[in-house]
Amino acid sequence: MGALSNLRVLDLTQVLAGPYCTMLLADMGADVVKIERPGGDLIRSNPPFVDDPEEEAFGGYFQSVNRGKRSIELDFGDEADREDFLSLVEEADIVVENYRAGTMEKYDLGYETLTEYNPQLIYSSIRGFGDPRTGETDRQGQPSFDLIAQALGGVMEITGQEDGPPTKTGPGVGDLFTATLNCIGILAAVNHREQTGEGQYVDTGMYDSMISFTERAIYQQSYTGEAPSRQGNSHPTLFPYDAFETADGYAVIAAFNDKHWADLCDAMDRDDLAEEFPTMPERLANRDGLREEIADWSADVATDELVDSLEGRVPAAPVQTTEEIFADEHIHARDMLVPVEQPGADTEVEIAGNPIKMSETTPQPRGRAPLLDEHREEILGEEAETTADD
Known part of the structure; x- marks a missing residue:
C-alpha cells in the first residue's frame, strides 16, 4: 500500500513529461489509468528494444515512464468512448493531460465540463507555455518539446564549453523537471482538497519551469546586469568546482571552501598553492592559472587513485558511464535499478528506480508498463460495479 493508494488518476498524457509525472504518482501507490488515444501513446514504438521490435510490445522509452499503470484505449471522437471517459471522471481524483491548450475543449472535455461531473476533481495540465486559465500569452497553442523549452528558458545558453555552441543537457530536463x-502541484492540490473539499486546476508550463530551473542565471542577470553564458563544467562563484581529465578518464573536484582547498593542495603535494591563495576571492581571481595546475596534476593520476587520495577530505567523484553505474554497489543497495518484464522478449530489463525513500511507504515501480488497452474490461467492469452499488 503506497502513500497515494487512495487516489485514482486518469492519465491522458503521452511521450515524456506527462507520463513521468503520472509514473511518480503510480510509484507512490496511486491507481493510474492510462487513457490512450486510438493506436496508443506515440512512444510505444520508440527504441531501444531487447531483440525484435516486431515481437516486443513496446520499447524502453515507453517502459521506463509507464511502469505500474493500467491501460484503456478510448477515442474521444466516439460518443460511447466519451461517455465511458466521463463515467470514469465521476469516480476519479485527478485528471492529467499534456495536450496543446484547447484540445480537450474541442471534445467538450475541458476542466469546466469535467468539474460538472466531479466538483472535487483535480485537473492538471502540462503544456509548453502553460494554460490561458493561469496567464494568457500569444505562445499558447504552439507545440513544444524539451529542446524548445531548454532553448527558450536559457538552459542551452549556459550549457556547454565556453568556446563552444549552446548545448542542451543530456537528460530531457524540460520534460522531467516540469x-x-x-507532481508537486497535484499533491498540494490533494492536500488542499482534504482541508476544504475543493478541487482545482493545476497548470505547469515547460518554459516557466525552465526559468525556475535556471534560477542562478536569473539572479545573476538581475544582480549584475550581465547575461551569464557558457563556462563548461566550472561554476561562476566557486573554485575549484570542475571536471578534470585524469590518466584514464575524468573526475570532478569540488574543493571550494578553504579547508577543502588546503586538503587538495596537500594531496597534490602543492602546499605552496595553499599558502599563496588561502581565500576564495584570491582563488577566483587566479582561477585560470590554478585550474591549469590542478589539470597538470590530475592528468598523471588514474581516476580511482585521484578519488581515493581525496576521500574523506575533499568532495570528488569519477565521471561514470552507465556501465559503471550498473556495477556500483550503492545503486543496487538503494534499489535504483528495477527489473521488469519485457513483453515479447524472453528476458527482464532494468529501468531506473524511484529516488524518493520513505520509512513506511517507500515508492516503488509496480511491474511493467501496460499493453495497449490491456485493462479495458477490468476498468470498465469496476466502473459498472460502482454504478450498480450507487
Whole structure:
C-alpha cells in the first residue's frame, strides 16, 4: 500500500513529461489509468528494444515512464468512448493531460465540463507555455518539446564549453523537471482538497519551469546586469568546482571552501598553492592559472587513485558511464535499478528506480508498463460495479 493508494488518476498524457509525472504518482501507490488515444501513446514504438521490435510490445522509452499503470484505449471522437471517459471522471481524483491548450475543449472535455461531473476533481495540465486559465500569452497553442523549452528558458545558453555552441543537457530536463513540479502541484492540490473539499486546476508550463530551473542565471542577470553564458563544467562563484581529465578518464573536484582547498593542495603535494591563495576571492581571481595546475596534476593520476587520495577530505567523484553505474554497489543497495518484464522478449530489463525513500511507504515501480488497452474490461467492469452499488 503506497502513500497515494487512495487516489485514482486518469492519465491522458503521452511521450515524456506527462507520463513521468503520472509514473511518480503510480510509484507512490496511486491507481493510474492510462487513457490512450486510438493506436496508443506515440512512444510505444520508440527504441531501444531487447531483440525484435516486431515481437516486443513496446520499447524502453515507453517502459521506463509507464511502469505500474493500467491501460484503456478510448477515442474521444466516439460518443460511447466519451461517455465511458466521463463515467470514469465521476469516480476519479485527478485528471492529467499534456495536450496543446484547447484540445480537450474541442471534445467538450475541458476542466469546466469535467468539474460538472466531479466538483472535487483535480485537473492538471502540462503544456509548453502553460494554460490561458493561469496567464494568457500569444505562445499558447504552439507545440513544444524539451529542446524548445531548454532553448527558450536559457538552459542551452549556459550549457556547454565556453568556446563552444549552446548545448542542451543530456537528460530531457524540460520534460522531467516540469513533470516533477507538476507532481508537486497535484499533491498540494490533494492536500488542499482534504482541508476544504475543493478541487482545482493545476497548470505547469515547460518554459516557466525552465526559468525556475535556471534560477542562478536569473539572479545573476538581475544582480549584475550581465547575461551569464557558457563556462563548461566550472561554476561562476566557486573554485575549484570542475571536471578534470585524469590518466584514464575524468573526475570532478569540488574543493571550494578553504579547508577543502588546503586538503587538495596537500594531496597534490602543492602546499605552496595553499599558502599563496588561502581565500576564495584570491582563488577566483587566479582561477585560470590554478585550474591549469590542478589539470597538470590530475592528468598523471588514474581516476580511482585521484578519488581515493581525496576521500574523506575533499568532495570528488569519477565521471561514470552507465556501465559503471550498473556495477556500483550503492545503486543496487538503494534499489535504483528495477527489473521488469519485457513483453515479447524472453528476458527482464532494468529501468531506473524511484529516488524518493520513505520509512513506511517507500515508492516503488509496480511491474511493467501496460499493453495497449490491456485493462479495458477490468476498468470498465469496476466502473459498472460502482454504478450498480450507487
